[in-house]
Amino acid sequence: MLFSPEPAVVVALPGTGSDSAFAQRAFGAACAARDLRILPVQPDPGAVVESCLAALDSAAAQYGRVVAAGISLGAAIAVEWGCANPGLAAGVVAGLPAWTGGRDGECPAALSARVTAELVRAEGLAETIARMRASSPAWLAETLTRSWRGYGAALPDVLLEAARYPWPAEARLRSLTVPTVVVGAVDDPVHPFPVAEQWAALIPGAVLHKMTLAEFGADPALLGHLALGTP
Incomplete structure (x- = not known):
């Protein structure tokens, strides 16, 4: 497993318009197989980003070092939290990143x-x-x-x-110092695989895994298993 020593908790952040139930589906099976606690986050509709960051802060305060695991928008939030809290982040999982380079409403x-x-x-x-x-x-x-x-x-x-949220720029990705796994889908037009490749290249020591949307759709738990590795 990339994240060593093994953390006690994985905080799972959903993507834009998604929910804690899908975050649980994506990461729950992998956490169960590794005896890790999972905390799937249900964003506050009035403060999506702030509530996700607060959930990460709360988990770290309660359990110690945690893995920030996010999908799409959740991946961007996980990266930002990992950059700001390297002593609390046991690792970052960035699933299906969509963009690099700050604000851009055209992505x-x-x-x-x-x-x-x-x-x-x-x-x-x-x-x-x-x-x-x-x-x-x-x-x-x-x-x-x-x-x-x-x-x-x-x-x-x-x-x-979500549309207004500033995705991490290249300099921000280079500054992420905690162990990181990036997972991209090779055929996803909304989350282009070249973005996942770029994130993995920019984040020091990052590991890149790939899947297809059909594979992910048939079994969302694939993302978690790819990210957390063999138990």
Whole structure:
């Protein structure tokens, strides 16, 4: 296992518009296989980033050094927390990073979040979910239907906060000094694999793993197993 000595806790952060249930699916099986406690985070819809950072701070205060494990937006938050708290971070897992280089509303993930927020406000949550389900793989449609309904009327604010979030720039990634695993999907247009390759190249000593979206959709736990290695 990359993270040594083995930490007591993995704090799992979901992606934009996602929820703690999917973070649990992605990392829970790998944590169980390694006798690690997992704390999947349900973001506060009024303060997504702040609530994720607070969950990491709280876990570190209670358990000591933790692994900050995030997907998409959660990956960016995990990197930022790891940079700011190298003495508390046993490691970082960056799953499906979407962008490098600070604020850029034109990256695919930010554009998708912004368009979806506008659609919810214009046509309502039910119609937006129907459109999403018509154009998404079954596993993603089920996942987002659950999480979007959970956020309800707050969903546009959740998505717009994510769209405005400044992704780590190259200098920030180079400054991450804790053990890091990056996991990318080779066929994901919203989280391009070259971004995962770039993050792994910039973060000192980072390990890169790859998967396909079909593999991830069939078994979200694959991300956790790739990140945490063989028990």
